[in-house]
Amino acid sequence: MVIAILATYACSNDEARSPVINSNDFTQKITLGNAHLDKSPLVTQHLFPLADLVENVQQSVVSISVDIVSRGRFFDFTDEGSGTGIIISNDGYIVTNYHVIQNTSDIEVSISDGRNYSAEIVGLDVLTDLAVIKIEADNLSTIKFGESRALRPGDWVFTIGNALGLRGGPSVTFGIISGVGRTVQTERGDLYDMIQTDAAINQGNSGGPLVNDEGEVIGINTAVYSGAQGIGFSVSSSVAQPVINSLIKEGKVTRPLIGLRGMNTTSTISKRYDLGVAEGIFVTQISPNGPADNGKLKVGDVITAINGTPTPTMSKFLPLLWGYDVGDVVTVTYISEKSPLVTEIILDVRP
Template identity: 40%
Template sequence: MENQPSNKQNFTDTTTSPWKKRLASLSLILLGSGMTLAGGYIGNNHQQMSKKASDFAVSRVNAAPVLPANADPNFITQVVQKVGPAVVRIDSSRTVQSRVPDEFNDPFFRRFFGSEFPVTPRNRVERGTGSGFILDGDGRILTNAHVVDGTNTVKVTLKDGRSFQGKVLGKDELTDVAVIKIEAKNLPKVSIGNSDQLQAGQWAIAIGNPLGLDNTVTTGIISATGRSSNQVGVPDKRVEFIQTDAAINPGNSGGPLLNARGEVIGMNTAIIQRAQGLGFAIPINTAQRISNQLIATGKVQHPYLGIQMVGLTPELKQNINSDPNSGLTVTEDKGVLIVKVMPKSPAAKAGLRAGDIIQGINGSPVTDASSVQKAVENTQVGRNLSLQLRRNGQNIQVSVSPGAFPAQLQ
């Protein structure tokens, strides 16, 4: 059953019932991506330098897990000695113009305030420090997109003290990944691990420049994997994060998260303010996939369907069916409910409707919105996806060809 326009509007209104608020936070549309992640890029402009240390929300560091009896007690030192030379400091700056409000140009105000009244925009320079790590001996460096936001060149400092001017080859705001190139040869480089094989409880070692303190090492464990961007508090990103209790603070952004063998398994990127020992990293498999596209073309194409959705539960089903304004009757307890289809999107062109329940993609069952998003992200623009749906109690199959994520939504 296709909803009437008035019912659709009521269905997506998040101000009238609790389940609607829940739906609003689970959007695949990811509107806007200008948010700077909470933990990484420490600005050194005048206002930021005047902050107290407590403003940076430095979390209490959890104790590292006890080593097993047969482990080398110096293995962390060995990892740091191996990887440390390939971890760099990234200093960037950008000019920000302070706009004078239109009201300040009113002659009435200028007559009273005279020469003390601001009449022209003022420029100020914002400076920041982040981290990065060298991918190859020819000087390609991986870091966070927000570390290089607003600039095309940065200063890169190696552990041995050498400094280079770095050129930003490309950045992707949706995953917060950027690649920098410096002109140098025979550089130390990191070894890449496999983030798809991570399990909670494994060792995690972070190296970076938190709070401007160069070459800082912190340790902990992998607390969890597959944390959605909504759970982490950055719904505009397309990443399933690694969670760790290794201390990650402002300035760590872009630095490597390592396993016990010294392989990079993630790129440190975010902390949650007021959290106790919780940090997050972008899985290296995701970061490497994005960086390969940035190196090859300078940009990234993200597959896009154009739907808002939420995973069904018996409780959500009951809430929807008991809400007279929903315009829907849900008969399924499992699957992913399509809440809204964006006009002129690939989903709309394929005939998807609000109220459809996705139960499988390419023959594999799905039970939550993250599964659908991951399946879409792992395909390619223009490659068809086969969606198994329930619509009005009927099983149907729809083929949809993902488009490129619209630039205006990034």
């Protein structure tokens, strides 16, 4: 399923809005017959003190307003957009989405007590749709990041964000984890290890937190389907945290390069090429004289593990690879012409 890019910041100009996902795949309606939801223990029981958690978390959630410059043939036009951010340090570092502040000439941040600040861009990362900005302030309230790897479908979560740029404070929505480890295809590239939730993520919520029942951020809201209700996506905290740290320290993210292109091994691909393996990364291209080439990998091989960690899909392979440093030596387990092999590869720097 291909997803055109999605962005959930609000903007007064329809053409200036980053397009949301369009899908015709979700057409079936589900009707609950005689469900008696009012008597359901899942509805009547207070599963966690939501209002108390919201009160604590919203102190670390900010509204972001931006001036968006659109290039015309003869003139440049400035429009207004809005998004959400999360305070991650008491001295003013804030994480949000890349698409919230791209092409902007001015960023204004409003914190929970009503004070407004101008913000400067610290660093951007297109591959994860994340950005860090900074305001000159101190003694700010921050929020703890939780472990997204422990999430399971059905876990309760809530979101807070500057939905539609509405005045009067942030909007709160509530739902569950619908899926984990999703790959979301966008016009800027694939987003990996995404969290799927049915908690409403509306325009303006981009960059806001997806919060667990402990009041911890386990995702950063990024995407929605326009063609279906209850399908939104967040960048997982396990992906976001190292990116945020790199942006603060270096203003960019330096990722290792393995020097190959690949795709998920499907049953169709496995049968067509007689691979003898059901899953893994099917190598489709090798960069000449690159790390994979030097490690003797070739087109048609199937990578099954890195340093003993299985790589059944690209959504597992790339985040795992990005966890290593340039210059690291990794042991790659792979299948070549139905034979299991092992090679060592020295990771290079991604340009």
